[in-house]
Amino acid sequence: MSDDLDVVTGPDVATGNGAAAGVPLAKFDDPHLLPYAKNPRRAEMLIGVILLIGLAGFAAYGGLYWVGGQAQWEGVFGGVGFFAFGFGLSAWGKYLLPQGPFVEERHNLASSEAEVGAMAAAIEDRGKMVFRRRGFLGTILGAGAGVMGVVIAFPLIRSLGPQPKKTFDTTDWSPNAYLVDLDGRRIHQADLEVGGALTVFPEGYAGSSVNQTMLVRAENTDIVTLPGRETWGPKGYLAYSKMCTHAGCPVGLYEELTQQLLCPCHQSLFDVKTGANPVFGPAPRPLPQLPLKIDSRGFLRAQAGYDQPVGPGFWERS
Amino acid sequence: MSAARSRTAMRGRGAGRDKSQKPDPVVAGVRWLDERLGVAKGGRVLLDKIFPDHWSFLLGEIALYSLVVLIATGIFLSLYFVPSAQDIIYHGVYAPLRGSKVSAAFASTVNLSFGVRSGLVIRQMHHWAADVFVGAIAVHMCRIFFTGAYRKPRELNWMIGITLLILALTNGFIGYSLPDDLVSGTGLRIMFSIVLSIPIVGSYLATFLFGGNFPGDGSIIPRLFIVHVLVVPLIILGLVGAHLGLLVRQKHTQFPGHGRTEKNVVGSPMYPTFIAKTTGFLFVTTGVLWALGGLAQINPIWQFGQYEPYKISYAVQPDWYMGWLDGALRIMPPISWTLWGHTIPLVVFFPAVLFPGICFNLFFAWPFVEAKVTGDRSEHNLLDRPRDKPKRTAIGVAALTFFFTLFAASSTDVLANYFKISLNEVLWFFRFAVFIVPSIAGVFTYYLCREMTGVPGIGRRKRAVVITRSAQGEYESVETAPRPGDGQEELTPTPVPDRIELDGELEPVEAAGSGVRRIPRRL
Numbered sequence: 049m050s051d052d053l054d055v056v057t058g059p060d061v062a063t064g065n066g067a068a069a070g071v072p073l074a075k076f077d078d079p080h081l082l083p084y085a086k087n088p089r090r091a092e093m094l095i096g097v098i099l100l101i102g103l104a105g106f107a108a109y110g111g112l113y114w115v116g117g118q119a120q121w122e123g124v125f126g127g128v129g130f131f132a133f134g135f136g137l138s139a140w141g142k143y144l145l146p147q148g149p150f151v152e153e154r155h156n157l158a159s160s161e162a163e164v165g166a167m168a169a170a171i172e173d174r175g176k177m178v179f180r181r182r183g184f185l186g187t188i189l190g191a192g193a194g195v196m197g198v199v200i201a202f203p204l205i206r207s208l209g210p211q212p213k214k215t216f217d218t219t220d221w222s223p224n225a226y227l228v229d230l231d232g233r234r235i236h237q238a239d240l241e242v243g244g245a246l247t248v249f250p251e252g253y254a255g256s257s258v259n260q261t262m263l264v265r266a267e268n269t270d271i272v273t274l275p276g277r278e279t280w281g282p283k284g285y286l287a288y289s290k291m292c293t294h295a296g297c298p299v300g301l302y303e304e305l306t307q308q309l310l311c312p313c314h315q316s317l318f319d320v321k322t323g324a325n326p327v328f329g330p331a332p333r334p335l336p337q338l339p340l341k342i343d344s345r346g347f348l349r350a351q352a353g354y355d356q357p358v359g360p361g362f363w364e365r366s
Numbered sequence: 367m368s369a370a371r372s373r374t375a376m377r378g379r380g381a382g383r384d385k386s387q388k389p390d391p392v393v394a395g396v397r398w399l400d401e402r403l404g405v406a407k408g409g410r411v412l413l414d415k416i417f418p419d420h421w422s423f424l425l426g427e428i429a430l431y432s433l434v435v436l437i438a439t440g441i442f443l444s445l446y447f448v449p450s451a452q453d454i455i456y457h458g459v460y461a462p463l464r465g466s467k468v469s470a471a472f473a474s475t476v477n478l479s480f481g482v483r484s485g486l487v488i489r490q491m492h493h494w495a496a497d498v499f500v501g502a503i504a505v506h507m508c509r510i511f512f513t514g515a516y517r518k519p520r521e522l523n524w525m526i527g528i529t530l531l532i533l534a535l536t537n538g539f540i541g542y543s544l545p546d547d548l549v550s551g552t553g554l555r556i557m558f559s560i561v562l563s564i565p566i567v568g569s570y571l572a573t574f575l576f577g578g579n580f581p582g583d584g585s586i587i588p589r590l591f592i593v594h595v596l597v598v599p600l601i602i603l604g605l606v607g608a609h610l611g612l613l614v615r616q617k618h619t620q621f622p623g624h625g626r627t628e629k630n631v632v633g634s635p636m637y638p639t640f641i642a643k644t645t646g647f648l649f650v651t652t653g654v655l656w657a658l659g660g661l662a663q664i665n666p667i668w669q670f671g672q673y674e675p676y677k678i679s680y681a682v683q684p685d686w687y688m689g690w691l692d693g694a695l696r697i698m699p700p701i702s703w704t705l706w707g708h709t710i711p712l713v714v715f716f717p718a719v720l721f722p723g724i725c726f727n728l729f730f731a732w733p734f735v736e737a738k739v740t741g742d743r744s745e746h747n748l749l750d751r752p753r754d755k756p757k758r759t760a761i762g763v764a765a766l767t768f769f770f771t772l773f774a775a776s777s778t779d780v781l782a783n784y785f786k787i788s789l790n791e792v793l794w795f796f797r798f799a800v801f802i803v804p805s806i807a808g809v810f811t812y813y814l815c816r817e818m819t820g821v822p823g824i825g826r827r828k829r830a831v832v833i834t835r836s837a838q839g840e841y842e843s844v845e846t847a848p849r850p851g852d853g854q855e856e857l858t859p860t861p862v863p864d865r866i867e868l869d870g871e872l873e874p875v876e877a878a879g880s881g882v883r884r885i886p887r888r889l
Contacts (some may be wrong), residue, residue: 074863123660134649141642361711
């Protein structure tokens with residue numbers, strides 16, 4: 049055999065690196081192929097140990113699963129297994145396999161001006177040919193596509209649910225509705241101490257979202273929160289919609305000391321004694337107040353429903 | 367030496383001329399595929415694909431491998447999860463919950479955590495993987511931004527990446543909305559209000575999606591489920607394919623260095639070096655996520671309880687990647703416009719719809735904005751060092767600081783409690799800080815970068831200097847010899863060889879004297 053063996057590639061052999069001619073046979077001691085590790089023997093040993101740790105981790109996980117499993121140990125064994133196995137493999141690649149540096153040529157992505165022109169011309173000319181003296185067909189096609197787009201949206205979007213209609217404007221609170229707690233029990237005027245708070249619903253709607261109302265007892269005498277609401281707070285009972293006017297979270301925290309309602313989602317704060325006016329945070333409106341009355345047997349009832357939509361703002365809200 | 371024999375053998379293997387020899391199974395396999403798919407040319411290009419070595423190139427891989435873990439664990443979860451809001455009486459393995467009324471989604475999530483062996487680990491792994499996925503995308507994006515890798519010809523891949531980030535955020539949110547626990551229900555309540563806040567179509571969209579006013583007719587969970595497990599993952603996979611496809615087509619970017627030009631790529635080849643390293647890294651990522659899944663509790667829904675629309679808990683926080691939007695919602699001043707008898711709840715619509723829309727559109731537009739401003743429309747394959755581009759780096763740092771400030775603003779209540787200051791002050795602090803802190807950070811970064819570029823040899827390892835005093839009292843300073851690996855022995859890059867002579871003593875260390883021959887990659 050002669051020296052030409054050193055270059056074994058010809059035009060018929062694929063080279064991935066983009067070199068025009070073949071790339072010579074590399075010697076085993078070509079520095080580009082040498083391991084990165086200073087001491088490959090030691091690296092091999094270490095990698096072997098690490099891979100073994102991985103193997104042991106997998107085995108331990110398997111054994112643990114067999115005997116019934118335990119979340120924390122499953123995490124340890126599986127984690128160690130995968131981590132060590134992966135670490136060993138990566139180290140193998142980094143310290144023992146050829147690191148080069150090898151080089152690959154980039155080829156121009158851009159084509160020649162002529163090729164670009166040919167592509168553009170093809171699109172343009174053929175496109176014009178399609179519609180040449182057939183503009184009316186194009187118009188019909190466009191109109192049809194437009195109608196198709198709109199019509200397809202019906203089943204995709206419109207079928208999903210009902211129209212809103214008045215659902216955001218109204219609640220199920222009606223005149224004379226009894227206030228009930230979560231279990232449906234009517235609220236008596238003796239049920240709350242001063243400083244107490246309770247989530248209430250109209251009778252028959254316990255647990256519903258839009259009707260949830262925060263009942264607090266601020267004092268032992270009638271309270272007027274705002275002008276025009278003279279009779280709304282009998283015996284210190286005040287009821288406000290529990291849906292935050294910001295993003296609709298339940299305004300669930302009542303601070304007895306400051307007599308404020310706090311929404312835990314975005315920290316809006318409402319002052320109970322001045323008509324749940326927002327005193328802090330992003331809420332843009334007061335919580336709507338539910339006018340209350342105490343009937344002859346001492347049960348709390350609504351004088352009427354809310355006088356405005358409850359909860360967050362929306363386009364149709366006037 | 368048996369080199370001659372071996373060369374003959376290898377030649378026979380490569381060309382397959384020697385019919386008397388037993389056919390090599392690899393040759394036979396390659397030929398079989400090649401005759402059907404023509405893999406020998408293109409496949410060889412793929413095997414020889416060069417991957418530049420730099421730690422920052424791992425960040426995208428973390429994202430990719432988290433996605434692999436997400437899909438694997440997600441398939442497992444979907445075998446047990448029941449996407450239904452229907453109320454049932456719980457009779458499962460978790461004793462404290464027995465007899466209470468919960469939704470099928472909640473019950474099945476508790477059951478797959480406690481009743482299925484390894485279920486808890488895999489569920490928590492899924493959640494951790496989602497958090498890591500978004501995080502890795504974010505830091506990967508930072509790498510691309512600060513090194514200018516998005517410049518021509520890679521603008522398209524940048525835009526695909528931004529889309530992937532949006533999809534990851536979306537699917538993460540939908541994912542933790544599925545189990546119907548208190549946190550997920552609260553998130554959905556806020557999402558409902560956000561949809562509701564859109565002018566003109568908001569109320570329609572909201573009732574369509576949820577099947578009525580919140581909480582709707584129970585259809586939102588099955589709907590979100592199919593979006594979470596089919597629609598979004600399909601798009602993500604498609605785009606990841608395109609992302610990697612473009613990467614192969616356009617080849618990697620690289621930092622400047624010895625033998626590296628705009629016209630080449632220098633590094634280690636796909637096969638076998640990169641394959642070994644990256645497969646190992648897949649396992650390492652899996653291992654970390656697995657250990658997190660087993661050891662670090664995440665989203666313990668049995669502690670939060672079933673969602674009820676009237677229930678709420680203190681310190682409600684979304685997953686971390688939603689924090690910036692939650693913070694924006696918190697510090698937005700209470701503005702609500704009323705126009706012509708209509709309400710525009712800007713207090714929700716701006717921070718939750720317009721603001722992220724503006725941000726993502728700016729991200730999409732950035733490569734083109736930069737090209738327009740700098741007038742630089744040439745192709746770039748060599749990466750910038752962040753300090754060499756003070757303006758870009760300053761803008762990036764300002765943006766990062768901005769988002770981090772918003773993120774911190776999503777814990778106003780926690781911060782107020784922790785530092786024992788009033789919530790009011792914390793809120794007002796953030797309303798100003800969100801503009802002031804990024805400005806300061808940006809200006810500081812700009813001047814820092816300018817200073818750094820002015821210092822010669824910054825970032826390079828400095829050699830020790832030995833100062834000696836002669837008997838006459840003269841001082842002399844001498845630079846010490848370079849330490850091994852200090853850049854004196856860096857090799858000139860060479861193309862990947864077609865053949866490697868494998869015979870000979872495989873003790874190259876002794877033969878070469880030392881394995882050290884390469885410097886740490888310099889920028």
